Amino acid sequence: MAHISEKKACELQVKANEIRQTIVEMLIAAGSGHTAGPLGMADIFTAFYFHILNHKPEEPLWEERDRLILSNGHITPVRYAAMAHAGYFSIDEAKTLRKFGSRMQGHPERERLPAVETTSGPLGSGLGQAAGIALGARMDAKKFRVYCLLSDAEHQAGNLWESAMFAGVNKLSNLTAVIDRNNIQINGMTEDVMPLEPLADKYRAFNWHVIEVDGHNIEAFVDAVEEAKAIYEKPTVIIAHTIPGKGIASIEFDFHWHGKPPKKEEGRDFIKELRTLGGNITCSDKE
Amino acid sequence: MVPTDAKLIENVFETEKLEKGSTRDGFGKGVVEAGEKDERVVVLCADLAESTRAEWFQKRFPKRYIELGVAEQNLATVASGLAAYGKIPFITSYAAFSPGRNNEQIRTTISLNNVPVKICGMHAGVSVGPDGATHQQLEDIALMRVQPNMTVICPADVEEGRKATIAAAAYPHPVYLRFSRANTPIFTTTETPFEIGKAYEVWRDENPQAAIIATGALLYNALCAARELSEAGTPTVVLNLHTIKPLDIEKILSLAQECGAIVTVEEHQIAGGMGSAVTEVLSANLPTPIEFIGVHDQFGQSGEPDELIEHYRMGVSHIKKAVSKVISRK
Numbered sequence: 132m133a134h135i136s137e138k139k140a141c142e143l144q145v146k147a148n149e150i151r152q153t154i155v156e157m158l159i160a161a162g163s164g165h166t167a168g169p170l171g172m173a174d175i176f177t178a179f180y181f182h183i184l185n186h187k188p189e190e191p192l193w194e195e196r197d198r199l200i201l202s203n204g205h206i207t208p209v210r211y212a213a214m215a216h217a218g219y220f221s222i223d224e225a226k227t228l229r230k231f232g233s234r235m236q237g238h239p240e241r242e243r244l245p246a247v248e249t250t251s252g253p254l255g256s257g258l259g260q261a262a263g264i265a266l267g268a269r270m271d272a273k274k275f276r277v278y279c280l281l282s283d284a285e286h287q288a289g290n291l292w293e294s295a296m297f298a299g300v301n302k303l304s305n306l307t308a309v310i311d312r313n314n315i316q317i318n319g320m321t322e323d324v325m326p327l328e329p330l331a332d333k334y335r336a337f338n339w340h341v342i343e344v345d346g347h348n349i350e351a352f353v354d355a356v357e358e359a360k361a362i363y364e365k366p367t368v369i370i371a372h373t374i375p376g377k378g379i380a381s382i383e384f385d386f387h388w389h390g391k392p393p394k395k396e397e398g399r400d401f402i403k404e405l406r407t408l409g410g411n412i413t414c415s416d417k418e
Numbered sequence: 419m420v421p422t423d424a425k426l427i428e429n430v431f432e433t434e435k436l437e438k439g440s441t442r443d444g445f446g447k448g449v450v451e452a453g454e455k456d457e458r459v460v461v462l463c464a465d466l467a468e469s470t471r472a473e474w475f476q477k478r479f480p481k482r483y484i485e486l487g488v489a490e491q492n493l494a495t496v497a498s499g500l501a502a503y504g505k506i507p508f509i510t511s512y513a514a515f516s517p518g519r520n521n522e523q524i525r526t527t528i529s530l531n532n533v534p535v536k537i538c539g540m541h542a543g544v545s546v547g548p549d550g551a552t553h554q555q556l557e558d559i560a561l562m563r564v565q566p567n568m569t570v571i572c573p574a575d576v577e578e579g580r581k582a583t584i585a586a587a588a589y590p591h592p593v594y595l596r597f598s599r600a601n602t603p604i605f606t607t608t609e610t611p612f613e614i615g616k617a618y619e620v621w622r623d624e625n626p627q628a629a630i631i632a633t634g635a636l637l638y639n640a641l642c643a644a645r646e647l648s649e650a651g652t653p654t655v656v657l658n659l660h661t662i663k664p665l666d667i668e669k670i671l672s673l674a675q676e677c678g679a680i681v682t683v684e685e686h687q688i689a690g691g692m693g694s695a696v697t698e699v700l701s702a703n704l705p706t707p708i709e710f711i712g713v714h715d716q717f718g719q720s721g722e723p724d725e726l727i728e729h730y731r732m733g734v735s736h737i738k739k740a741v742s743k744v745i746s747r748k
Contacts, residue, residue, distance in 0.1 A: 200499075241502070241531050249502060250531045256495045256523055263499020263507075266484065270460075270505075290523065293492035 134357070135182065140350040141414035146216065147177040147349070148409035151378045153212040153222055155401045158392035161229040164237065167375035167388040168282070169209035171313045174347045175280075175371060176213040183356050185275065188218035191246035197275050198248050198264050202257020202291075203282035203311070204238040205390070210247065211235050219246055255288025257281060258308060262298045265306040265366075276360070279308045284316035287325045292337070298366045299338030307359040308339075308368040311346065313375040315386035334368045346371030378405050420641075424620045424658075425609035431645060438601040441635060442540050444579020445597055446471025449508055450478050451580070452587035458506045459587055462486055464493045469599075470510040470540045490515045494523035494535070501533035506587055513539025513555035513596060521561055528592045529565040536586045537562070537594045542572075543634070543685035544713065544730055545600035545723035554718035560690025562594040563663045569614060570663040572596040572684075572692075574637040575604045578660060581612040589614060598685070600723035602635040617666040621645070623653030627748075628741050629673035630656045632683035633692045636711070636732060640683045643737035654741060662692045667699050674706040679744040681709045683737055685727075688712040707747040709740040 135143075151173045158164050179199060180186075187193045201210055208228060215225035220234070227233035234244040238252030249260050261279035268275060285291055298306055310330070318324045327333075331341045340362045342355045352371065359367035375389070376382035379401050393401055420426050429435060453459040453475055460482045467473035467485075476483035484500075486493045490511055497507035509516060517524050517537055528535045539558050546554045563570045569591060573579035579597060586593040611618055620637065621630075621644040632640035637658050644656045655673060659666065674680060680700065682693035693710040700706045713730050727733055 249498070250526060253522055253526050256491075256498075256527050259492045259495025259523075260499035260502065260527055263496040263501075264503045265499075266496070267500045267503035267505050270481070290491035290495060293486075293489035294495060297486060297489070297492055297496060 138417040147173045157228045159398035168206035171373040171375045180213040180217040198277045200261040200279040204251030207239045254285035255290035259294035265303045295337045303366045306366040313373045340367040343370045346373035436603040439576040441579040442597040444576040446474035448580035448583025462509045464511045472510040490520040494520040497535045498527035508536040513542040513558045541599045544718035544726040550720040551717040569593045572634040577606045615664045617659045617669045621656035626655040628679040629677040681740045683711040709744040
């Protein structure tokens with residue numbers, strides 16, 4: 132994996148648009164769930180499942196796979212959608228989200244769907260688990276990398292900073308954290324509810340390498356992940372600035388969409404809007 | 419009489435002569451043995467290396483010892499990750515902090531994840547002594563036994579602590595091991611049976627009128643009470659219920675059937691503890707009069723272990739009274 136071509140980035144953008152459509156379809160079918168976060172993280176999940184991760188969808192527990200830990204489990208629709216598109220299971224199964232008997236639990240469960248690596252939802256606990264996996268891997272000289280996706284607001288939880296301190300002091304350079312810096316949480320804007328800034332400085336103070344990127348620029352994100360691989364002496368955090376609800380103009384940046392799904396009619400309009408967006412992307416002229 | 423198959427130490431009632439130790443020493447010994455048997459065993463410590471005996475492992479296996487600092491939530495979550503990867507992590511702290519402080523992390527990242535983390539809660543009970551109420555964990559059995567996938571073990575002495583630790587390492591699911599600080603008699607031997615989930619008798623008179631079910635170091639008090647009761651003409655049975663979950667239901671019901679009266683003994687709140695677990699089984703299957711020895715909805719306080727055990731009515735005399743009372747209720 133290295134810097135990607137404009138054409139490849141464009142193709143990933145098209146894939147991300149398809150994944151967004153699947154997310155909306157899943158949420159309509161579920162009748163509950165989170166909309167803003169999953170849409171905002173679609174580009175990054177696409178980059179992971181279709182370019183960055185060393186993985187085998189047909190052999191989900193392949194021992195040497197890169198581990199992707201989702202700490203903020205509530206955005207799991209985007210993960211399920213990306214996994215379905217990558218071939219872990221069918222898109223039809225992804226649409227059983229939140230239904231009785233489904234492996235697509237409202238918040239991901241490792242016991243039901245081992246490929247999600249960890250059970251998550253309660254915030255602040257994913258980075259510690261990722262650090263544990265990274266430390267175990269280093270003890271055994273394993274080569275795989277550990278990625279941990281975090282929300283911004285979960286940085287209000289103490290557990291997370293205990294883990295940040297631990298990863299920093301142990302120089303877990305095989306661990307890369309990615310923060311979905313979308314600035315919203317249930318009660319409003321993060322900086323109004325309980326400010327997080329200066330977030331980058333906080334991580335630097337905890338002995339992390341910090342990169343800030345536009346979370347919708349797949350090329351830049353892939354470059355950031357590459358840079359993290361080259362940093363040997365500390366873990367890296369990529370603060371990805373994203374737009375919650377990305378792709379649906381009417382809900383972008385609106386914190387009210389944190390935890391609710393679109394109604395059926397609304398959802399159909401969302402999908403139409405995404406299709407139009409997707410139709411406007413042409414990759415054939417790129418190199 | 420002490421049943422021969424319990425293989426207790428011969429001079430079990432010569433209390434003054436018995437070697438004493440803290441059940442946490444059993445952890446310290448056991449985890450080193452487990453580490454020798456299986457290189458996947460790692461020990462995580464939250465700034466309490468000496469008093470949890472984690473340092474015994476650290477000295478033997480420095481590369482498999484992981485320091486977390488004063489961060490019990492992270493203690494649980496890092497261990498969860500290590501276990502998901504393939505290690506067998508033992509997490510050590512005082513029970514007041516782990517599983518006291520980090521209960522949700524244990525619930526979500528260990529129990530629901532169903533990863534083989536071994537939670538070792540030291541300094542449980544009032545017998546911690548001078549440290550006082552903040553450090554005397556009396557609610558941990560209640561916290562741990564209600565979590566699905568979790569096994570709960572409370573060893574009676576150093577030797578049983580050692581065996582329980584080794585057994586926990588080989589058990590591929592989450593386990594809570596409860597240890598105490600006070601020096602208490604070592605009265606089981608290497609020959610004494612230990613199997614997770616299998617209770618065994620340490621005292622049996624003919625035609626017992628009551629069964630005393632005890633867990634942890636208070637088992638020794640129960641044994642002494644049974645002997646004195648026997649001498650005074652009240653026959654009983656004493657059961658070592660080292661595993662509180664999964665409960666040895668068959669054994670408990672057979673004793674209830676045989677004796678028709680039960681006394682439970684534990685250094686824990688009566689609410690939600692081992693006695694509650696026993697009651698749940700009895701009420702649903704064979705309602706039986708029961709008396710509870712334990713702490714009655716109070717916090718502990720500073721003092722010496724023995725005086726605290728007496729103050730909170732968990733001494734030999736209290737067990738004897740409870741037996742008389744429960745028999746009178748039959």
